[in-house]
Amino acid sequence: MFSNIYDLLDSKPKNISQLLGEFGEYVYRSYCREQNYECKKVNYLEADVVIFDNTEKHFVDVKTTLSNSGTYRGRKTQKKYDYAYDQVFVTINFIKIYPDDNSLLKKFANLDNEILIENTNEQYQKYLTAPKEKKFITNAQKKREELKKEIIKYFKLKKNLRCRVLVRGPVSENSWKNDKPHNVPGDENTYKKYDYNILINFKYVGVDLEAVKDIYLFETNLIGNKIKLNEPKLNIQKNKNIKYLIDYDDFKKKNSEYYFTNLDSFYNFIETI
Numbered sequence: 259m260f261s262n263i264y265d266l267l268d269s270k271p272k273n274i275s276q277l278l279g280e281f282g283e284y285v286y287r288s289y290c291r292e293q294n295y296e297c298k299k300v301n302y303l304e305a306d307v308v309i310f311d312n313t314e315k316h317f318v319d320v321k322t323t324l325s326n327s328g329t330y331r332g333r334k335t336q337k338k339y340d341y342a343y344d345q346v347f348v349t350i351n352f353i354k355i356y357p358d359d360n361s362l363l364k365k366f367a368n369l370d371n372e373i374l375i376e377n378t379n380e381q382y383q384k385y386l387t388a389p390k391e392k393k394f395i396t397n398a399q400k401k402r403e404e405l406k407k408e409i410i411k412y413f414k415l416k417k418n419l420r421c422r423v424l425v426r427g428p429v430s431e432n433s434w435k436n437d438k439p440h441n442v443p444g445d446e447n448t449y450k451k452y453d454y455n456i457l458i459n460f461k462y463v464g465v466d467l468e469a470v471k472d473i474y475l476f477e478t479n480l481i482g483n484k485i486k487l488n489e490p491k492l493n494i495q496k497n498k499n500i501k502y503l504i505d506y507d508d509f510k511k512k513n514s515e516y517y518f519t520n521l522d523s524f525y526n527f528i529e530t531i
Contacts, residue, residue: 263382267324267350282322282346283307284385285353285375293366298394303427303462304336308394309362315466316362321345329356329371339465352376398427398468402460409456417531422452428462440490442504443481452478457504473518474509475527485509 260266266277283299283306290297296310305317319341321330330345337343342361347354355373357363367373375381406423413421424442442457443449454477461471476485486509487502510517518524 259386261386263350263379266382278324278348279306279320279322281382281385282348282353283320284388285381286318286320286344286346286355287391288381288384289355289373289375290363293363295362299391300394300396302396302399302466305341308396311362316340316342317465318342318344318361323347324349327354327356330358339462348378351378353378353381396466398460398466401468402427402458405458412525412528413454417528419453419531420451421454421456422449423456423458425458425460427460427468440503441500443476443487443502446501449476449481450478454478455481470521471519473521473524474504474506475516475518475524476504477516480513485513 260269260277266274271277287297287299287307290307290309297307298310300306300308300317302317304319306320307318309316309318317336317339319334319336321332321343323345324347326345327347328345330343332343334341334343340360342358344358344361344363345356347356353375355363355367355375356371357367357373363373364371402425406425409423410421413419424444443455449455454475456476457474459471459473460468463469481487481504482502486505488505490500490503515527518527
């Protein structure tokens with residue numbers, strides 16, 4: 259952690275995007291609270307901040323930049339769900355927030371759509387000493403965890419089998435080529451501890467609302483044999499030391515009975531194991 263903003267910007271560390279992003283989100287949340295909005299950190303479907311306005315939740319993807327002043331002009335994949343894409347422009351002397359058209363902060367901006375926050379290093383010092391904030395858990399995330407526990411319990415009580423359940427949301431799919439989660443089955447020492455490894459992909463159907471898209475049931479002793487594995491191709495996968503990945507297309511062709519598009523068919527099959 260750098261002790262001041264000058265050292266951070268001068269050093270240009272490899273993880274500067276992450277460090278600046280966290281700082282920008284802190285500044286953004288602080289400003290929201292100054293305007294008497296309750297807001298929290300969140301990590302759900304591209305959102306970084308959720309703002310509570312009466313009974314409504316407003317999700318915001320906060321974009322922090324050193325170079326692009328003005329309203330964010332990049333991809334806005336969740337705009338259809340009324341997400342706001344607010345940009346935080348950081349300079350060594352000042353910070354500007356540029357609210358999106360649908361942002362709750364729009365009414366606080368000047369005629370140039372700017373919210374000026376002076377003295378960047380003073381803000382950075384507050385960020386360094388701020389208490390750690392817990393992330394807000396959305397209803398969709400809670401339901402994912404409830405489903406995981408339900409399936410694990412079901413396997414244990416009904417079949418006396420150990421299973422590991424992996425859940426992936428739409429962001430996981432949209433971030434990787436061919437819409438496939440990038441790190442399954444994971445570390446060999448981990449997945450081999452279980453009789454079955456299960457991947458559940460969710461689709462987004464509304465604000466903070468998901469439904470099951472599909473389910474893959476991997477019998478552990480078949481992984482690497484009947485269940486084909488591929489070597490990673492993307493640099494980001496190699497950098498994360500991912501050694502092998504499930505070949506999903508091959509799996510659906512050769513192991514179609516272990517692929518499901520709803521929970522009912524999944525549970526019905528488990529009864530036959």
